[in-house]
Amino acid sequence: MTSAVTTAPATTTSGAGTTSRRRSVVWLGLVPFAIYVLLFLAVPAALAVGSGFFTSSGAFTLANLSAFANPQILAGFWSSLWLSALTAVIGAILGAIVCFALMGARRDGPLRSLVDSASSVLAQFGGVMLAFAFIATFGTQGLITQWLVSLGLSSNVFNDFENGGVLLYQIPGLVLPYLYFQVPLMVLTFLPAMEGLKPTWGEANATLGGTRFTYWTRIGMPILAPAFFGSLILLFANAFSSYATAAALISQGGIVPLAIKQQLTSETVVGVSNVAGVLALGMVIVMIVLMTAYSALQRRASRWQK
Protein backbone atom coordinates (compact mmCIF):
# COMPACT_ATOMS: atom_id res chain seq x y z
CA MET A 1 0.00 0.00 0.00
CA THR A 2 2.65 2.49 1.08
CA SER A 3 4.93 1.47 -1.75
CA ALA A 4 2.15 2.06 -4.30
CA VAL A 5 1.61 5.55 -2.93
CA THR A 6 5.29 6.42 -3.09
CA THR A 7 5.86 5.07 -6.60
CA ALA A 8 3.19 7.27 -8.16
CA PRO A 9 4.88 10.61 -7.34
CA ALA A 10 8.22 9.05 -8.30
CA THR A 11 6.90 8.35 -11.81
CA THR A 12 5.57 11.88 -12.07
CA THR A 13 8.89 13.46 -11.14
CA SER A 14 10.80 11.29 -13.58
CA GLY A 15 8.23 12.18 -16.22
CA ALA A 16 8.62 15.88 -15.58
CA GLY A 17 12.37 15.67 -15.43
CA THR A 18 12.93 14.41 -18.97
CA THR A 19 16.03 15.72 -20.61
CA SER A 20 15.74 18.69 -22.95
CA ARG A 21 16.53 16.40 -25.89
CA ARG A 22 13.52 14.18 -25.12
CA ARG A 23 11.46 17.32 -24.73
CA SER A 24 12.37 18.63 -28.17
CA VAL A 25 11.55 15.24 -29.71
CA VAL A 26 8.11 15.47 -28.12
CA TRP A 27 7.68 18.96 -29.53
CA LEU A 28 8.18 17.48 -32.98
CA GLY A 29 4.89 15.63 -32.50
CA LEU A 30 3.05 18.93 -32.81
CA VAL A 31 4.68 19.78 -36.11
CA PRO A 32 2.30 18.00 -38.54
CA PHE A 33 -0.76 19.69 -37.08
CA ALA A 34 1.01 23.05 -36.92
CA ILE A 35 2.07 22.82 -40.57
CA TYR A 36 -1.38 21.71 -41.66
CA VAL A 37 -3.15 24.53 -39.83
CA LEU A 38 -0.60 27.03 -41.06
CA LEU A 39 -0.93 26.04 -44.72
CA PHE A 40 -4.68 25.49 -44.90
CA LEU A 41 -6.08 27.81 -42.25
CA ALA A 42 -3.67 30.63 -41.45
CA VAL A 43 -2.41 31.21 -45.01
CA PRO A 44 -5.86 31.17 -46.71
CA ALA A 45 -7.36 33.37 -44.00
CA ALA A 46 -4.50 35.86 -44.29
CA LEU A 47 -4.68 35.79 -48.09
CA ALA A 48 -8.44 36.28 -48.06
CA VAL A 49 -8.41 39.24 -45.72
CA GLY A 50 -5.10 40.67 -46.95
CA SER A 51 -5.84 40.52 -50.66
CA GLY A 52 -8.23 43.44 -50.25
CA PHE A 53 -5.24 45.68 -49.54
CA PHE A 54 -3.40 45.01 -52.79
CA THR A 55 -3.87 46.14 -56.37
CA SER A 56 -4.06 43.57 -59.12
CA SER A 57 -0.35 44.23 -59.83
CA GLY A 58 0.55 43.52 -56.20
CA ALA A 59 1.17 46.99 -54.77
CA PHE A 60 -0.22 47.88 -51.36
CA THR A 61 -3.27 50.15 -51.47
CA LEU A 62 -6.18 51.30 -49.39
CA ALA A 63 -8.08 52.39 -52.48
CA ASN A 64 -9.94 49.06 -52.73
CA LEU A 65 -11.74 49.92 -49.50
CA SER A 66 -13.73 52.41 -51.54
CA ALA A 67 -15.75 49.36 -52.56
CA PHE A 68 -17.53 49.80 -49.23
CA ALA A 69 -18.94 53.05 -50.61
CA ASN A 70 -20.40 51.28 -53.65
CA PRO A 71 -24.21 51.32 -53.34
CA GLN A 72 -24.50 47.73 -54.59
CA ILE A 73 -22.01 46.43 -52.02
CA LEU A 74 -23.65 48.47 -49.28
CA ALA A 75 -27.03 47.09 -50.28
CA GLY A 76 -25.52 43.58 -50.08
CA PHE A 77 -24.26 44.17 -46.54
CA TRP A 78 -27.59 45.71 -45.57
CA SER A 79 -29.53 42.70 -46.94
CA SER A 80 -27.15 40.28 -45.23
CA LEU A 81 -27.52 42.11 -41.93
CA TRP A 82 -31.31 42.35 -41.92
CA LEU A 83 -31.74 38.79 -43.17
CA SER A 84 -29.40 37.51 -40.45
CA ALA A 85 -31.02 39.66 -37.76
CA LEU A 86 -34.57 38.72 -38.69
CA THR A 87 -33.93 34.98 -38.97
CA ALA A 88 -31.78 35.05 -35.81
CA VAL A 89 -34.49 36.72 -33.71
CA ILE A 90 -37.37 34.57 -34.99
CA GLY A 91 -35.20 31.45 -34.93
CA ALA A 92 -34.02 32.13 -31.39
CA ILE A 93 -37.56 32.66 -30.07
CA LEU A 94 -39.01 29.59 -31.80
CA GLY A 95 -35.97 27.51 -30.85
CA ALA A 96 -36.23 28.60 -27.22
CA ILE A 97 -39.89 27.54 -27.18
CA VAL A 98 -38.89 24.11 -28.52
CA CYS A 99 -36.16 23.88 -25.86
CA PHE A 100 -38.78 24.72 -23.23
CA ALA A 101 -41.00 21.92 -24.54
CA LEU A 102 -38.06 19.51 -24.36
CA MET A 103 -37.29 20.25 -20.72
CA GLY A 104 -37.79 17.26 -18.54
CA ALA A 105 -37.63 14.86 -21.46
CA ARG A 106 -35.14 12.11 -20.63
CA ARG A 107 -31.70 12.97 -22.00
CA ASP A 108 -31.12 9.48 -23.29
CA GLY A 109 -34.74 8.96 -24.36
CA PRO A 110 -35.82 8.43 -27.97
CA LEU A 111 -37.45 11.88 -28.15
CA ARG A 112 -34.21 13.72 -27.38
CA SER A 113 -32.25 11.45 -29.67
CA LEU A 114 -34.70 12.17 -32.51
CA VAL A 115 -34.74 15.92 -31.95
CA ASP A 116 -30.95 16.14 -31.56
CA SER A 117 -30.26 14.22 -34.76
CA ALA A 118 -32.91 16.03 -36.80
CA SER A 119 -31.58 19.38 -35.52
CA SER A 120 -28.01 18.49 -36.46
CA VAL A 121 -29.04 17.38 -39.95
CA LEU A 122 -30.96 20.59 -40.62
CA ALA A 123 -28.52 22.95 -38.90
CA GLN A 124 -25.22 21.58 -40.19
CA PHE A 125 -25.79 19.36 -43.18
CA GLY A 126 -28.57 21.00 -45.21
CA GLY A 127 -27.34 23.68 -47.58
CA VAL A 128 -28.16 22.68 -51.13
CA MET A 129 -30.61 19.97 -50.08
CA LEU A 130 -32.65 22.36 -47.95
CA ALA A 131 -32.88 24.64 -50.96
CA PHE A 132 -34.32 21.70 -52.93
CA ALA A 133 -36.84 21.05 -50.16
CA PHE A 134 -38.01 24.65 -50.33
CA ILE A 135 -38.22 24.63 -54.11
CA ALA A 136 -40.43 21.54 -53.78
CA THR A 137 -42.55 23.36 -51.19
CA PHE A 138 -42.77 27.01 -52.23
CA GLY A 139 -41.33 27.02 -55.77
CA THR A 140 -43.55 27.60 -58.82
CA GLN A 141 -44.40 23.90 -58.92
CA GLY A 142 -44.12 23.51 -55.14
CA LEU A 143 -46.54 21.56 -53.01
CA ILE A 144 -47.90 24.56 -51.09
CA THR A 145 -47.84 26.90 -54.09
CA GLN A 146 -49.82 24.44 -56.23
CA TRP A 147 -52.20 23.82 -53.37
CA LEU A 148 -52.91 27.55 -53.13
CA VAL A 149 -53.38 27.67 -56.92
CA SER A 150 -55.83 24.78 -56.70
CA LEU A 151 -57.74 26.78 -54.08
CA GLY A 152 -58.17 29.50 -56.70
CA LEU A 153 -55.25 31.72 -55.69
CA SER A 154 -53.56 31.49 -59.09
CA SER A 155 -51.36 34.43 -58.11
CA ASN A 156 -50.25 34.07 -54.51
CA VAL A 157 -47.46 35.29 -52.26
CA PHE A 158 -45.18 32.40 -53.24
CA ASN A 159 -45.35 32.53 -57.04
CA ASP A 160 -45.67 36.30 -57.37
CA PHE A 161 -44.18 38.15 -54.42
CA GLU A 162 -44.94 41.88 -54.72
CA ASN A 163 -45.14 41.48 -58.51
CA GLY A 164 -41.46 40.47 -58.59
CA GLY A 165 -41.87 36.82 -59.50
CA VAL A 166 -41.26 33.70 -57.40
CA LEU A 167 -40.64 34.61 -53.75
CA LEU A 168 -38.04 31.90 -53.24
CA TYR A 169 -35.65 33.35 -55.82
CA GLN A 170 -35.53 36.76 -54.12
CA ILE A 171 -33.75 37.81 -50.93
CA PRO A 172 -36.94 37.99 -48.79
CA GLY A 173 -37.63 34.44 -49.93
CA LEU A 174 -34.53 33.29 -48.04
CA VAL A 175 -36.20 33.97 -44.70
CA LEU A 176 -38.14 30.69 -44.59
CA PRO A 177 -35.27 28.40 -45.71
CA TYR A 178 -32.93 30.17 -43.29
CA LEU A 179 -35.39 29.70 -40.42
CA TYR A 180 -35.39 26.02 -41.34
CA PHE A 181 -31.79 25.74 -40.20
CA GLN A 182 -31.80 28.55 -37.61
CA VAL A 183 -34.45 27.04 -35.33
CA PRO A 184 -32.61 23.67 -35.13
CA LEU A 185 -29.31 25.47 -34.44
CA MET A 186 -31.01 27.32 -31.58
CA VAL A 187 -32.23 24.00 -30.17
CA LEU A 188 -28.69 22.60 -30.33
CA THR A 189 -27.04 25.58 -28.67
CA PHE A 190 -29.69 26.69 -26.17
CA LEU A 191 -30.85 23.35 -24.78
CA PRO A 192 -27.75 22.82 -22.56
CA ALA A 193 -28.40 26.20 -20.92
CA MET A 194 -32.06 25.37 -20.29
CA GLU A 195 -31.05 22.06 -18.77
CA GLY A 196 -28.86 24.02 -16.38
CA LEU A 197 -31.99 25.34 -14.62
CA LYS A 198 -32.04 23.51 -11.32
CA PRO A 199 -35.30 22.01 -10.01
CA THR A 200 -34.36 23.34 -6.57
CA TRP A 201 -34.77 26.91 -7.83
CA GLY A 202 -38.35 26.07 -8.77
CA GLU A 203 -38.91 24.58 -5.34
CA ALA A 204 -37.37 27.62 -3.63
CA ASN A 205 -39.64 29.86 -5.69
CA ALA A 206 -42.68 27.82 -4.65
CA THR A 207 -41.75 27.83 -0.95
CA LEU A 208 -41.44 31.59 -1.08
CA GLY A 209 -44.96 31.78 -2.51
CA GLY A 210 -43.98 32.40 -6.13
CA THR A 211 -46.07 31.26 -9.08
CA ARG A 212 -44.84 29.76 -12.31
CA PHE A 213 -45.09 33.24 -13.79
CA THR A 214 -42.79 34.73 -11.14
CA TYR A 215 -40.51 31.71 -11.57
CA TRP A 216 -39.96 32.60 -15.21
CA THR A 217 -39.81 36.40 -14.83
CA ARG A 218 -37.67 36.51 -11.66
CA ILE A 219 -35.50 33.36 -12.00
CA GLY A 220 -35.66 31.58 -15.35
CA MET A 221 -35.42 34.49 -17.76
CA PRO A 222 -32.71 36.47 -15.91
CA ILE A 223 -30.55 33.34 -15.62
CA LEU A 224 -31.10 32.30 -19.21
CA ALA A 225 -30.72 35.79 -20.70
CA PRO A 226 -26.94 35.67 -21.35
CA ALA A 227 -27.20 32.19 -22.89
CA PHE A 228 -30.18 33.29 -24.97
CA PHE A 229 -28.44 36.35 -26.36
CA GLY A 230 -25.27 34.33 -26.88
CA SER A 231 -27.17 31.80 -28.96
CA LEU A 232 -28.91 34.66 -30.77
CA ILE A 233 -25.50 36.00 -31.81
CA LEU A 234 -24.42 32.55 -32.94
CA LEU A 235 -27.55 32.32 -35.09
CA PHE A 236 -26.85 35.73 -36.53
CA ALA A 237 -23.30 34.69 -37.40
CA ASN A 238 -24.56 31.44 -38.87
CA ALA A 239 -27.02 33.18 -41.19
CA PHE A 240 -24.49 35.86 -42.05
CA SER A 241 -21.87 33.34 -43.18
CA SER A 242 -24.26 30.86 -44.80
CA TYR A 243 -23.69 30.42 -48.53
CA ALA A 244 -24.91 27.13 -50.01
CA THR A 245 -28.67 27.60 -49.55
CA ALA A 246 -28.61 31.11 -51.01
CA ALA A 247 -26.37 30.05 -53.91
CA ALA A 248 -28.69 27.17 -54.79
CA LEU A 249 -31.71 29.49 -54.88
CA ILE A 250 -30.46 32.83 -56.19
CA SER A 251 -28.24 33.15 -59.23
CA GLN A 252 -27.41 36.86 -58.90
CA GLY A 253 -26.02 38.76 -55.95
CA GLY A 254 -28.00 40.41 -53.18
CA ILE A 255 -26.22 39.33 -50.00
CA VAL A 256 -22.50 39.49 -49.21
CA PRO A 257 -21.63 35.79 -49.76
CA LEU A 258 -23.33 35.93 -53.18
CA ALA A 259 -21.51 39.19 -53.95
CA ILE A 260 -18.21 37.42 -53.19
CA LYS A 261 -19.23 34.69 -55.60
CA GLN A 262 -19.97 37.29 -58.29
CA GLN A 263 -16.59 38.90 -57.72
CA LEU A 264 -14.72 35.60 -57.83
CA THR A 265 -16.42 34.39 -60.98
CA SER A 266 -16.28 37.68 -62.89
CA GLU A 267 -14.51 40.90 -62.08
CA THR A 268 -17.28 43.34 -62.85
CA VAL A 269 -19.47 45.27 -60.48
CA VAL A 270 -17.04 47.66 -58.76
CA GLY A 271 -14.19 49.57 -60.42
CA VAL A 272 -11.43 48.44 -58.02
CA SER A 273 -9.44 45.20 -57.87
CA ASN A 274 -9.72 42.37 -55.34
CA VAL A 275 -13.23 43.31 -54.27
CA ALA A 276 -13.72 39.70 -53.09
CA GLY A 277 -10.91 40.31 -50.59
CA VAL A 278 -12.49 43.56 -49.45
CA LEU A 279 -15.84 41.83 -48.97
CA ALA A 280 -14.10 38.99 -47.11
CA LEU A 281 -12.48 41.59 -44.84
CA GLY A 282 -15.89 43.16 -44.19
CA MET A 283 -17.38 39.76 -43.30
CA VAL A 284 -14.49 38.89 -40.98
CA ILE A 285 -14.83 42.22 -39.15
CA VAL A 286 -18.54 41.57 -38.59
CA MET A 287 -17.77 38.01 -37.44
CA ILE A 288 -15.03 39.14 -35.02
CA VAL A 289 -17.39 41.68 -33.43
CA LEU A 290 -20.07 38.99 -33.14
CA MET A 291 -17.74 36.36 -31.69
CA THR A 292 -16.26 38.77 -29.14
CA ALA A 293 -19.77 39.56 -27.94
CA TYR A 294 -20.56 35.84 -27.97
CA SER A 295 -17.62 34.82 -25.81
CA ALA A 296 -18.37 37.61 -23.33
CA LEU A 297 -22.00 36.43 -23.03
CA GLN A 298 -20.88 32.79 -22.88
CA ARG A 299 -18.67 33.57 -19.87
CA ARG A 300 -21.65 35.06 -18.05
CA ALA A 301 -23.90 32.18 -19.09
CA SER A 302 -21.48 29.48 -17.93
CA ARG A 303 -21.74 30.78 -14.37
CA TRP A 304 -25.04 29.00 -14.00
CA GLN A 305 -24.25 25.84 -15.88
CA LYS A 306 -22.96 22.59 -14.34
Added chain:
Amino acid sequence: MSKARYGAEPSPVTRWIILGFVGAVFIVPILALVEFSLRLGQTGQHGLVHYAAIFDPANASTYSVLFQGIGNSLVICAITVLIVLLVLLPTMILVELKFPKYRRVLEFICIIPITIPSIVLVVGFVPVYSVVASIFGSNPWTLAFAVGVIVLPYAYRPIAANLAALDVVILSEASRSLGAGWFSLIVRVLLPNLRRGIFASCFITIAVVLGEYTIASFLSQNTFQTALLLLQHTDPYVAVIFALFALVFVFVLLILIGRLGTSRRNRRSA
Protein backbone atom coordinates in the same frame (compact mmCIF):
# COMPACT_ATOMS: atom_id res chain seq x y z
CA MET B 1 -46.29 15.47 -12.48
CA SER B 2 -47.16 17.85 -9.65
CA LYS B 3 -43.45 18.77 -9.60
CA ALA B 4 -43.94 20.39 -12.99
CA ARG B 5 -46.32 22.94 -11.53
CA TYR B 6 -43.61 24.91 -9.74
CA GLY B 7 -40.49 23.84 -11.63
CA ALA B 8 -39.42 24.88 -15.09
CA GLU B 9 -40.80 21.83 -16.88
CA PRO B 10 -43.86 22.21 -19.09
CA SER B 11 -46.85 19.97 -18.55
CA PRO B 12 -46.97 16.97 -20.92
CA VAL B 13 -49.90 18.55 -22.76
CA THR B 14 -48.02 21.80 -23.38
CA ARG B 15 -44.94 19.85 -24.44
CA TRP B 16 -46.76 17.76 -27.00
CA ILE B 17 -48.73 20.70 -28.39
CA ILE B 18 -45.50 22.67 -28.98
CA LEU B 19 -43.49 19.74 -30.33
CA GLY B 20 -46.39 18.50 -32.43
CA PHE B 21 -46.93 21.90 -34.02
CA VAL B 22 -43.24 22.61 -34.72
CA GLY B 23 -42.69 19.04 -35.90
CA ALA B 24 -45.67 19.29 -38.28
CA VAL B 25 -44.37 22.54 -39.76
CA PHE B 26 -40.83 21.24 -40.11
CA ILE B 27 -41.84 18.00 -41.79
CA VAL B 28 -43.66 19.87 -44.61
CA PRO B 29 -40.58 20.62 -46.77
CA ILE B 30 -39.37 17.03 -46.34
CA LEU B 31 -42.79 15.69 -47.36
CA ALA B 32 -42.72 18.10 -50.29
CA LEU B 33 -39.40 16.52 -51.34
CA VAL B 34 -40.94 13.05 -51.16
CA GLU B 35 -44.04 14.17 -53.06
CA PHE B 36 -41.92 15.87 -55.71
CA SER B 37 -39.76 12.77 -56.23
CA LEU B 38 -42.92 10.74 -56.91
CA ARG B 39 -44.42 13.14 -59.48
CA LEU B 40 -44.94 11.97 -63.03
CA GLY B 41 -44.12 15.15 -64.92
CA GLN B 42 -46.88 17.73 -64.71
CA THR B 43 -49.65 15.17 -64.99
CA GLY B 44 -50.56 15.39 -61.33
CA GLN B 45 -50.10 11.65 -60.98
CA HIS B 46 -47.58 9.88 -58.79
CA GLY B 47 -45.38 6.83 -59.22
CA LEU B 48 -42.00 5.31 -58.65
CA VAL B 49 -40.80 5.97 -62.20
CA HIS B 50 -37.98 8.32 -61.17
CA TYR B 51 -36.68 5.84 -58.62
CA ALA B 52 -36.61 3.14 -61.26
CA ALA B 53 -34.90 5.51 -63.70
CA ILE B 54 -31.81 5.64 -61.47
CA PHE B 55 -31.10 2.00 -62.28
CA ASP B 56 -31.93 2.29 -65.96
CA PRO B 57 -28.68 1.90 -67.95
CA ALA B 58 -30.14 4.21 -70.64
CA ASN B 59 -29.77 7.13 -68.20
CA ALA B 60 -26.24 6.23 -67.15
CA SER B 61 -24.70 9.14 -69.02
CA THR B 62 -27.11 11.66 -67.42
CA TYR B 63 -26.28 10.45 -63.94
CA SER B 64 -22.59 9.82 -64.48
CA VAL B 65 -21.79 13.31 -63.12
CA LEU B 66 -23.70 12.49 -59.97
CA PHE B 67 -22.11 9.09 -59.44
CA GLN B 68 -18.71 10.57 -60.11
CA GLY B 69 -19.48 13.34 -57.63
CA ILE B 70 -20.53 10.80 -55.00
CA GLY B 71 -17.36 8.82 -55.68
CA ASN B 72 -15.22 11.95 -55.29
CA SER B 73 -17.04 12.88 -52.09
CA LEU B 74 -16.42 9.43 -50.63
CA VAL B 75 -12.70 9.66 -51.43
CA ILE B 76 -12.60 13.12 -49.84
CA CYS B 77 -14.48 11.67 -46.81
CA ALA B 78 -11.87 8.95 -46.41
CA ILE B 79 -8.91 11.34 -46.64
CA THR B 80 -10.55 13.87 -44.32
CA VAL B 81 -11.19 11.13 -41.76
CA LEU B 82 -7.50 10.17 -42.10
CA ILE B 83 -6.51 13.80 -41.47
CA VAL B 84 -8.67 13.77 -38.33
CA LEU B 85 -7.22 10.44 -37.15
CA LEU B 86 -3.58 10.98 -38.08
CA VAL B 87 -3.14 14.73 -37.59
CA LEU B 88 -5.79 16.06 -35.19
CA LEU B 89 -6.15 13.06 -32.84
CA PRO B 90 -2.41 12.50 -32.14
CA THR B 91 -1.99 16.23 -31.55
CA MET B 92 -4.89 16.27 -29.09
CA ILE B 93 -3.50 13.27 -27.18
CA LEU B 94 0.00 14.73 -27.17
CA VAL B 95 -1.23 18.09 -25.89
CA GLU B 96 -3.29 16.36 -23.20
CA LEU B 97 -0.33 14.25 -22.05
CA LYS B 98 2.63 16.55 -22.50
CA PHE B 99 1.49 20.12 -23.00
CA PRO B 100 -1.74 20.57 -21.00
CA LYS B 101 -0.95 24.30 -20.84
CA TYR B 102 -1.61 24.54 -24.56
CA ARG B 103 -5.04 22.90 -24.42
CA ARG B 104 -6.74 26.30 -24.69
CA VAL B 105 -4.57 27.26 -27.64
CA LEU B 106 -5.47 24.06 -29.48
CA GLU B 107 -9.15 24.59 -28.71
CA PHE B 108 -8.95 28.16 -29.97
CA ILE B 109 -7.30 27.05 -33.24
CA CYS B 110 -9.91 24.36 -33.78
CA ILE B 111 -12.79 26.80 -33.22
CA ILE B 112 -11.45 29.44 -35.65
CA PRO B 113 -13.04 27.88 -38.77
CA ILE B 114 -16.48 28.61 -37.27
CA THR B 115 -15.57 32.29 -36.99
CA ILE B 116 -14.24 32.56 -40.53
CA PRO B 117 -17.06 31.76 -42.98
CA SER B 118 -16.20 29.16 -45.66
CA ILE B 119 -16.98 31.77 -48.28
CA VAL B 120 -14.19 33.95 -46.85
CA LEU B 121 -11.72 31.07 -46.62
CA VAL B 122 -12.52 30.25 -50.24
CA VAL B 123 -11.13 33.65 -51.29
CA GLY B 124 -7.83 32.50 -49.77
CA PHE B 125 -8.11 28.89 -50.91
CA VAL B 126 -8.19 29.91 -54.57
CA PRO B 127 -4.54 31.09 -54.62
CA VAL B 128 -3.44 28.31 -52.21
CA TYR B 129 -4.94 25.69 -54.50
CA SER B 130 -3.18 27.04 -57.54
CA VAL B 131 -0.01 25.94 -55.68
CA VAL B 132 -1.59 22.67 -54.50
CA ALA B 133 -2.67 21.89 -58.05
CA SER B 134 0.86 22.42 -59.34
CA ILE B 135 2.12 19.83 -56.83
CA PHE B 136 -0.62 17.19 -56.80
CA GLY B 137 -2.48 18.08 -59.97
CA SER B 138 -6.05 19.37 -59.90
CA ASN B 139 -7.49 16.21 -58.36
CA PRO B 140 -10.75 16.15 -56.41
CA TRP B 141 -9.09 14.40 -53.44
CA THR B 142 -6.93 17.47 -52.79
CA LEU B 143 -10.13 19.17 -51.55
CA ALA B 144 -9.76 17.06 -48.42
CA PHE B 145 -7.05 19.44 -47.15
CA ALA B 146 -9.45 22.38 -47.29
CA VAL B 147 -12.44 20.41 -46.03
CA GLY B 148 -10.31 19.07 -43.17
CA VAL B 149 -10.03 22.65 -41.91
CA ILE B 150 -13.80 23.21 -42.12
CA VAL B 151 -14.29 19.98 -40.19
CA LEU B 152 -11.89 20.88 -37.34
CA PRO B 153 -14.46 22.39 -34.95
CA TYR B 154 -16.87 19.49 -35.41
CA ALA B 155 -14.20 16.78 -35.17
CA TYR B 156 -12.50 18.43 -32.21
CA ARG B 157 -15.47 18.60 -29.88
CA PRO B 158 -16.41 14.91 -29.43
CA ILE B 159 -12.78 13.86 -28.90
CA ALA B 160 -12.19 16.75 -26.50
CA ALA B 161 -15.30 15.86 -24.51
CA ASN B 162 -14.14 12.25 -24.35
CA LEU B 163 -10.62 13.29 -23.27
CA ALA B 164 -12.04 15.56 -20.58
CA ALA B 165 -14.11 12.69 -19.18
CA LEU B 166 -10.99 10.50 -18.84
CA ASP B 167 -8.24 11.19 -16.38
CA VAL B 168 -5.48 10.92 -18.93
CA VAL B 169 -2.66 11.70 -16.50
CA ILE B 170 -3.78 9.06 -13.96
CA LEU B 171 -4.28 6.53 -16.77
CA SER B 172 -0.83 7.18 -18.20
CA GLU B 173 0.84 7.03 -14.80
CA ALA B 174 -0.98 3.82 -13.97
CA SER B 175 -0.07 2.14 -17.23
CA ARG B 176 3.53 3.30 -17.12
CA SER B 177 3.95 2.16 -13.53
CA LEU B 178 2.70 -1.23 -14.72
CA GLY B 179 5.57 -1.22 -17.20
CA ALA B 180 3.82 -0.03 -20.37
CA GLY B 181 5.76 2.06 -22.85
CA TRP B 182 4.32 5.06 -24.64
CA PHE B 183 3.20 2.93 -27.57
CA SER B 184 1.13 0.49 -25.52
CA LEU B 185 -0.15 3.37 -23.38
CA ILE B 186 -1.65 4.98 -26.47
CA VAL B 187 -2.74 1.87 -28.35
CA ARG B 188 -3.91 -0.29 -25.45
CA VAL B 189 -5.12 2.27 -22.92
CA LEU B 190 -5.98 5.63 -24.44
CA LEU B 191 -7.40 4.71 -27.86
CA PRO B 192 -9.85 2.08 -26.50
CA ASN B 193 -11.04 4.63 -23.94
CA LEU B 194 -11.42 7.31 -26.60
CA ARG B 195 -13.26 5.00 -29.00
CA ARG B 196 -16.63 6.71 -28.67
CA GLY B 197 -15.26 10.21 -29.10
CA ILE B 198 -13.27 9.08 -32.11
CA PHE B 199 -16.25 7.36 -33.74
CA ALA B 200 -18.52 10.35 -33.14
CA SER B 201 -15.90 12.65 -34.57
CA CYS B 202 -15.46 10.48 -37.68
CA PHE B 203 -19.22 10.28 -38.26
CA ILE B 204 -19.69 14.02 -37.97
CA THR B 205 -16.72 14.47 -40.30
CA ILE B 206 -18.41 12.27 -42.89
CA ALA B 207 -21.64 14.27 -42.53
CA VAL B 208 -19.88 17.60 -42.95
CA VAL B 209 -17.85 16.40 -45.95
CA LEU B 210 -20.92 15.02 -47.72
CA GLY B 211 -22.76 18.30 -47.15
CA GLU B 212 -19.88 20.56 -48.17
CA TYR B 213 -20.73 22.72 -51.17
CA THR B 214 -18.99 26.11 -50.94
CA ILE B 215 -15.36 25.04 -51.28
CA ALA B 216 -16.00 22.41 -53.95
CA SER B 217 -17.96 24.83 -56.11
CA PHE B 218 -15.28 27.55 -55.99
CA LEU B 219 -12.39 25.20 -56.55
CA SER B 220 -14.37 23.77 -59.50
CA GLN B 221 -14.36 20.19 -58.31
CA ASN B 222 -17.22 17.79 -58.82
CA THR B 223 -18.52 16.53 -55.48
CA PHE B 224 -21.86 15.18 -54.32
CA GLN B 225 -23.33 18.63 -53.61
CA THR B 226 -22.08 20.36 -56.75
CA ALA B 227 -23.29 17.41 -58.82
CA LEU B 228 -26.72 17.61 -57.17
CA LEU B 229 -27.00 21.24 -58.18
CA LEU B 230 -25.90 20.47 -61.74
CA LEU B 231 -28.27 17.54 -62.04
CA GLN B 232 -31.11 19.68 -60.73
CA HIS B 233 -31.17 21.45 -64.10
CA THR B 234 -31.29 18.28 -66.21
CA ASP B 235 -33.22 15.88 -63.98
CA PRO B 236 -34.63 17.60 -60.88
CA TYR B 237 -36.46 14.44 -59.78
CA VAL B 238 -33.34 12.34 -59.41
CA ALA B 239 -31.52 15.26 -57.77
CA VAL B 240 -34.33 15.39 -55.22
CA ILE B 241 -34.25 11.62 -54.67
CA PHE B 242 -30.54 11.74 -53.88
CA ALA B 243 -31.00 14.77 -51.65
CA LEU B 244 -33.61 12.77 -49.69
CA PHE B 245 -31.32 9.75 -49.48
CA ALA B 246 -28.50 11.93 -48.19
CA LEU B 247 -30.67 13.64 -45.58
CA VAL B 248 -31.94 10.29 -44.30
CA PHE B 249 -28.45 8.75 -44.37
CA VAL B 250 -26.95 11.56 -42.29
CA PHE B 251 -29.95 11.54 -39.96
CA VAL B 252 -29.34 7.84 -39.25
CA LEU B 253 -25.60 8.48 -38.87
CA LEU B 254 -26.35 11.13 -36.24
CA ILE B 255 -28.82 8.86 -34.43
CA LEU B 256 -25.92 6.40 -34.18
CA ILE B 257 -23.70 9.12 -32.68
CA GLY B 258 -26.49 9.86 -30.21
CA ARG B 259 -26.68 6.20 -29.23
CA LEU B 260 -22.91 6.09 -28.68
CA GLY B 261 -23.28 9.09 -26.41
CA THR B 262 -26.08 7.64 -24.34
CA SER B 263 -24.40 4.30 -23.74
CA ARG B 264 -21.41 6.26 -22.45
CA ARG B 265 -23.61 8.21 -20.08
CA ASN B 266 -25.28 5.07 -18.83
CA ARG B 267 -21.95 3.51 -18.12
CA ARG B 268 -20.75 6.49 -16.18
CA SER B 269 -23.84 6.63 -14.01
CA ALA B 270 -23.63 2.90 -13.36
